Amino acid sequence: MKKLFLSLFLIAGFAFWTLHQKKLSDTAALSTVGMPVATVSTTLPSQTPVSTPSTAKQPPPKATTPPATTTPTPTPTPAPKTTPTSTGAFRDGQYTGLVADAYYGNVQVKAVITNGKLTDVKFLQYPNDRSTSVFINSQALPYLRQEAIQAQSAKVNTISGATDTSGAFRKSLADALTQAKA
């Protein structure tokens, strides 16, 4: 369950991560003109729970944040509010993120934690012409477990797959009936 909580937390944190990344990239951009970047290393640890055994093989989080150009609200990320305890659980409540300026408009989310789990992510502000899920998910991806698929020929009761129309015609309904009655 710890894994689950952790992953959920990481997804909860995606919006904050986005803002965080944006802040980082802003900071990084600033650093090219001579600003100190010490805050980068001091803020990173709040995101490091990704390095658990279950996700250790994961690539590092990608900064796939849209190339935002400005940070309208210079307040720190609200990530500490959702920082899990050592068991990985959240505190119950609703946590509102700051307003972020994505290049296509303003975005603001609210994370809802019930019984220690992320149960909802509400978009308080979102450009109307975009789907909310796009924003959620590209941030969450790096935290999900991956593997190379392995072909096998185990004996199973049935198989799930994309619909195979031509093959299905060949096999025909009558064949299915026979199987069903066998």
Next chain:
Amino acid sequence: MMGMTITIEVVGARDSKIFDDVFSYFRHVDDVFSTYKETSEITKINKGLIKENAYSEEIQHIFSQAKKTTIETHGYFSIITNDGVCDPSGIVKGWAIKNAADMIEKAEYRSFFVDAGGDIEARGTNEEGTPWTVGIRDPFNPEKNIVKVLYLKNNGVATSGSYSRGAHIYNPHDRTNALDEIISITVIGPNVYDADRFATAAFAMQRDGIAFIELLPGFEGYMIDTNGTATMTSGFDRYTTAQ
């Protein structure tokens, strides 16, 4: 139904009546919803031959469920094709399988599965009294291999993909999008109806689809990309061990 194989297994079936009943139900669904049939209600609706106030109850139900699904999937599910034709098969299949499963349960059977074109409702256990085993088809060798074995007791599973019927799913937000990064996504949920409609939407989302499933309480997913890398939701493992 809709040109796909339907397989039904009922543990301890008393006679063939239940199979006959379920298959005639599928034929009925096909008669109403098949866009390949000139005489189906959906074809007549697409031709403008039936007025909205004369739609059958089944059509009305599916249309309202489709609307609901569009909202639940942030617009990634639509029954209007790129050609502007209404094709509700992305929601009808799972709905019909679930209804078939309910029919079998009503006939006092507890252990069975219904598989239509690779979307499955599994209830109870198999003949050995262990969970039903369902393979996830290998998208790179769909005729021969599987890449995973799932153990299901009271679940629905559905796979959306591009490997066998070509690009029959599209992104309603960007209809010219080729959807060529992800080759299949398998969704396990409390029933096949929900698993199917969410799998369809998740596939349209491509790489983002797996995290959409991650955020859906009660659903798990296994996504395979064109490089043969699978990404799974955090609770997926509960279905890969026989318990």
